[in-house]
Amino acid sequence: MTYSDTTIWWIIAILGVGTFLIRFSFIGLIGSRPMPPWVLRHLRYTSVAILPGLVAPLVAFPAATGGTPDPARLLAAAVTVGIGYWTKGVVRAMLGGAITLFAVQYMLG
Structure with a gap:
């Protein structure tokens, strides 16, 4: 068309x-x-609901590997989730995941 x-x-x-x-x-x-308290409570979870939907395809089917799942990205995603759950800090989780991704890619060549 x-x-x-x-x-x-x-x-x-x-x-x-x-x-x-x-x-x-x-x-x-x-x-x-002013918005009602129940609306504000639900709006707090907007980013938590949207970010996984944006990131999951990049982890499961990365363009850098031709759409094949990559152990480095899977491990970095797991480390990011673990750090985020443990520290409750978004920036620390993202930095930990990025460092893990680059370190594993460096080690694998």
Whole structure:
């Protein structure tokens, strides 16, 4: 299927307006009002719910290995989860996982 340049630009513009309206509905219309405590409690878990969905494909099917699971990345992910669970610190967990990934890749060649 091929689209003309005009059609592609219309699709981009419509998606841009849609994205703006979705964000404006929360920020512009509700942003100045206090939110109920139950909403704030649920919003705390947004990043915890989204990050694994973004990272899991990069660990399970990394582009660097042609989509084949890699022991270095699997070990780094396990270390990241372990450090995060043990210390409850996101930055420490990410640093531990990154150091593990680079160290294992260095050792494996």
